[in-house]
Amino acid sequence: MIENLDTIEKKDLFASGHRACGGCGQALAARMVADASGENTIACVATGCLEVFSSPYPDPSWRIPFLHSLFENAAAVAAGVEVAYKALNKGPVNIIAQGGDGSTSDIGFQCLSGMFERGHNVLYVCYDNEAYMNTGVQRSGSTPLGTRTTTTPGGKKRLKKNIPLLAADHGIPYVATATVDDYRDLQRKVKTALSIEGPKYLHILAPCPLGWGHAGDLTVQICRLAKQTCIFPVFEIREGKIISVQKVPVKKPVEEYLKLQGRFRNLFKKGTPTTDVAAIQKIADGNIERFNL
Amino acid sequence: MLKQIEGSQAVADVVALCRPNVIAAYPITPQTHIVEDLAEIVSEGRLKAEFVNVESEFAAASVVLGASAAGARTYTATTSQGMLLMNEVIYCIAGMRLPIVLTCANRAIAAPLNIWNDHQDSMSVRDAGWIQLHAEDNQEAADLHIQAYKIAEQLSLPVMVCMDGFILTHAYEPVDIPDQKQVDDFLPPFKPTHIVDPRWPRGLGLYADPRFYMEAKYIQHRALEKSEETIKQVSADFRRAFNRDSGGLFKTYKLKDADVVVVSMGSIVGSIKDLIDRFEAEGKKVGLLQICSFRPFPREQIYETLKDKTNIVVLEKSISLGRGGILASDIRWTFPKGEKIKRRISSFIAGLGGRNISLDDLRYMVEKVEREPVELEFLGLRQEIIQEKDL
Ligand SMILES: Cc1ncc(C[n+]2csc(CCOP(=O)(O)OP(=O)(O)O)c2C)c(N)n1
Ligand code: SF4
Ligand SMILES: [Mg+2]
Numbered sequence: 001m002i003e004n005l006d007t008i009e010k011k012d013l014f015a016s017g018h019r020a021c022g023g024c025g026q027a028l029a030a031r032m033v034a035d036a037s038g039e040n041t042i043a044c045v046a047t048g049c050l051e052v053f054s055s056p057y058p059d060p061s062w063r064i065p066f067l068h069s070l071f072e073n074a075a076a077v078a079a080g081v082e083v084a085y086k087a088l089n090k091g092p093v094n095i096i097a098q099g100g101d102g103s104t105s106d107i108g109f110q111c112l113s114g115m116f117e118r119g120h121n122v123l124y125v126c127y128d129n130e131a132y133m134n135t136g137v138q139r140s141g142s143t144p145l146g147t148r149t150t151t152t153p154g155g156k157k158r159l160k161k162n163i164p165l166l167a168a169d170h171g172i173p174y175v176a177t178a179t180v181d182d183y184r185d186l187q188r189k190v191k192t193a194l195s196i197e198g199p200k201y202l203h204i205l206a207p208c209p210l211g212w213g214h215a216g217d218l219t220v221q222i223c224r225l226a227k228q229t230c231i232f233p234v235f236e237i238r239e240g241k242i243i244s245v246q247k248v249p250v251k252k253p254v255e256e257y258l259k260l261q262g263r264f265r266n267l268f269k270k271g272t273p274t275t276d277v278a279a280i281q282k283i284a285d286g287n288i289e290r291f292n293l
Numbered sequence: 294m295l296k297q298i299e300g301s302q303a304v305a306d307v308v309a310l311c312r313p314n315v316i317a318a319y320p321i322t323p324q325t326h327i328v329e330d331l332a333e334i335v336s337e338g339r340l341k342a343e344f345v346n347v348e349s350e351f352a353a354a355s356v357v358l359g360a361s362a363a364g365a366r367t368y369t370a371t372t373s374q375g376m377l378l379m380n381e382v383i384y385c386i387a388g389m390r391l392p393i394v395l396t397c398a399n400r401a402i403a404a405p406l407n408i409w410n411d412h413q414d415s416m417s418v419r420d421a422g423w424i425q426l427h428a429e430d431n432q433e434a435a436d437l438h439i440q441a442y443k444i445a446e447q448l449s450l451p452v453m454v455c456m457d458g459f460i461l462t463h464a465y466e467p468v469d470i471p472d473q474k475q476v477d478d479f480l481p482p483f484k485p486t487h488i489v490d491p492r493w494p495r496g497l498g499l500y501a502d503p504r505f506y507m508e509a510k511y512i513q514h515r516a517l518e519k520s521e522e523t524i525k526q527v528s529a530d531f532r533r534a535f536n537r538d539s540g541g542l543f544k545t546y547k548l549k550d551a552d553v554v555v556v557s558m559g560s561i562v563g564s565i566k567d568l569i570d571r572f573e574a575e576g577k578k579v580g581l582l583q584i585c586s587f588r589p590f591p592r593e594q595i596y597e598t599l600k601d602k603t604n605i606v607v608l609e610k611s612i613s614l615g616r617g618g619i620l621a622s623d624i625r626w627t628f629p630k631g632e633k634i635k636r637r638i639s640s641f642i643a644g645l646g647g648r649n650i651s652l653d654d655l656r657y658m659v660e661k662v663e664r665e666p667v668e669l670e671f672l673g674l675r676q677e678i679i680q681e682k683d684l
Contacts, residue, residue, distance in 0.1 A: 040491045042489050044359065055496055055499045055500060056501075057500065057505050058499075058505075060496040062496055064494050065490060065491055065495060065496070065497075066494075066498075066499075067359065067362055067496075068498035069382070069385050069389070070382065073352070073355035073358075076347070077359035078359060079345065079352075079356050080315065080356035080357060080359020080362070080363070081360065081362065082359075083343040083365075084314060084360035084362075084365035085363060086343055087343040087365055088364060090363075110348060110351075110352070111348075111351070111355065113348070114347060114352050118346070
C-alpha cells in the first residue's frame, strides 16, 4: 500500500478553496496528510478549525471519505470504523483520526487514551496550534508557558502537556512529531505510521497566524525556528524507543522564536525579556538534553 | 423455544440472533447483565461480532456511531448516568440518521444517587430524534429488539428499546426465544444507505449553516412522524411471523366501556391490568392505554382511541421538574383546546427511584380521580419525612 517513503505526494485529495486563513499551518498539514495517505483512506475529524474550514455543507474540501461527529470523540469514532471494517471483512483501509490540540490533549484525551489502550489500527494526527483557535484563541492544555490567549491575558502560568510522550507511554508501536515546513519528513512519517499495525500517533506543530500573531507568510520560518531553538523537538519513537531525532547543529536562543509572535509580546515588556523567557529557555535546554538534539 | 431466563439474558440472546457486527458498551447497573451475556455469546463463538470494551459510555456511543457509519449493524446498551454521558452522541447519531439500536435499562438519575428504576434517563433524550419503544414485559423487550433493527434500518433512524431496570432486566420469566432461521427470515441483512467508503468518497457529518440546518431538522421530524406507519407495520408483520402481539404504537385493555382510563407505559401496566380485573369483578369499568411508542408520539391515533373518554389518568415514572408529568403533558396536548366534551385528565407521578407502586396505590389513584380531577400528585409520597422548611 505504501510506496516510496521519501517521495513527496501531491494528489490534491484535500482540495484548495477551503476557508482557512492565509498561511494556516493546519490547512497545509491536512493536505500533506491526505496526500501521503492516498485515496484508500477514511478521515475521522474532530470539531475545530480544520473541520469548520474544510467541511461546510454542501462543498467540503475532502476527496477522501470524511467523517465528523463531535469535538471530543474522533479517536472513538475512528475505532468504530476500524472494528466495522474488521467485522465486515472489508479493507485494508487507512483510518486516520484527526483533531486539534485542544481536542487531543484536553476534552478528547480520554477517547484517545482508550483507543490506544485497546490497540485499534488507527493513526491519530494532532494538529497542534497550541490553543482553541476555532472558538477564538483560548488556552488549551497544549498552550505553552507564557503564551497570551484570550483566557490567559497575562500569559499562561502552566506548562504545555507533552502529548507525544504521553502517547508513547501507552506502549503504542509508533509516535512521531513533525512540522509543516518539512513536507518530505511529515509525509514520510504518515507513510511509516500507516505501514505499522496498531495505534499510531503523529503530532504536528501547525502555526496559526491569527492566534499566534504573525504574518501568514511566516508560517514556514516559525516552524524552522521552533526546531532551531529546540522548543519543538522532532523525533520518532518505535515500541517505546527513540529511533530518530532531527539534530539541531546550530542552536538559537528561544527569543528568536518568541519575538516573531504577538502571543509572546507580554514576555518582552519594554523590550527586555522577563523571567518567563529564561524559563522557556530552560524548557528548550531540557529538550536538548532529553532528545540529544 | 420457551426458556425460563433473566430478562437481560433474553435481550442478549435475541440481540445475538439479530447478528450485529459491532457491539460496544460500558458497564452500569442494571444494564450490565445484558452486555456480560453478549460478551459471553461472542467469546463462545455463537455470534461473530466485534465486541469493544470501551472506556466510557460516551466512547461506546461514539464507537457504534463510527461503526454504523462504516456500514456495520451495531448494538449498545446503557442506563441512567451512562445515558446522560452519551447525550451528545445520542443527538449526533440521530442527526446523522444512523440506524443504531440501543437498550435503555431504565433507571433513575443522580442526585441523589439511585440505581433503581424510573424513566428519567430515556426521558432526558426524548427530543433527540430517536424512536423510543417501551416494553411491558421480558417477552416484549426481547421481541422489540428484533423489530427495532427492522424499523431502524428501513428508515435510517436510531431506535431505543426501553425496559425497566431490575423489574424486567433482573426478573426471571418464561420468554420465547425464536430460532435463528425465524429471525433471519424476518430481518434481512443490513444494506446501509450512506456510509464512509473510499470507493465512494463522501462526507458524513458536515456542518450546516443557517441556510440548511432547519431543513435537516424538519426532515428528521417528518421522518419520525412518518415512522408511526412503519412501527405499526413491523409489529403486524411480527405477529404474522412469530404469532404474538408485541410492539406497535400502543395497546389497550378493557377500554371499550371504561369510565376511567389509565394511560401508562413500561412494566407497571401489568399491575394496572390486575387492578382493572379486580375492579371489573367489583362492577367498576376501568380501562388501560399502554404506550409502546413514546417517540414518535402517536397523537392522532391516541386521540381517535380516547376521544369519547372523559376521565383519563396518566401514571408515569418521570417528571419535568418545575413543570410536571411528561407523559401527562403529551396526553393533555393530544386533545385540542376548546373541545365541547368535558374531559378530565389527571396526572400522577409514581415509582421514582424505584419506589414500589402497590395495587393499593393504584386503587387509591383510580378512586380519587373518580371523585375529582388531579392536576399533579406524587403517588405514595411519604409526607412524614418531608419537613416544611425544605419546601
Ligand atoms: C463539547 C464541546 N465543547 C466545546 C465546543 C466548542 N469548541 C469547538 S472547536 C473548539 C476548540 C478547538 O480547539 P482545537 O481542538 O485546538 O482545534 P483548533 O480549532 O485550534 O484547530 C471548541 C472549544 C464543542 N464544539 N463541543
Ligand atoms: S484561526 Fe488559525 S488554525 Fe484556524 S484557520 Fe485561521 S490560521 Fe488556521
Ligand atoms: Mg488548537
